[in-house]
Amino acid sequence: MIQQLINDEKFTNIQKAQAGLTRLLANAEKSSSFYTVLKNDKPLGTLVPRKMWESLLEDLEALSSPYYRAFIAQSRKSKRVSADRVRNLAK
Numbered sequence: 073m074i075q076q077l078i079n080d081e082k083f084t085n086i087q088k089a090q091a092g093l094t095r096l097l098a099n100a101e102k103s104s105s106f107y108t109v110l111k112n113d114k115p116l117g118t119l120v121p122r123k124m125w126e127s128l129l130e131d132l133e134a135l136s137s138p139y140y141r142a143f144i145a146q147s148r149k150s151k152r153v154s155a156d157r158v159r160n161l162a163k
Contacts, residue, residue, distance in 0.1 A: 081106060082103075083108050106118055
């Protein structure tokens with residue numbers, strides 16, 4: 073997942089972000105990426121399209137569940153877990 077996030081990262085400077093925020097977010101949404109905004113080559117923040125943000129929040133919510141984390145730990149110990157079991161837990 074981390075490698076995928078790194079691949080999706082783009083960079084822009086603060087002037088371009090201020091001048092074209094709507095365009096940057098539309099481009100990010102279309103390319104499934106996000107922008108790190110820089111000032112003097114130092115990161116100030118990140119522009120993330122809404123769909124990507126909602127997906128990240130959903131992942132964080134799932135990972136905050138002790139039951140979900142316990143299930144992951146159990147799954148890592150066992151050799152196989154059925155896809156149906158994973159789907160049922162995610163509901």
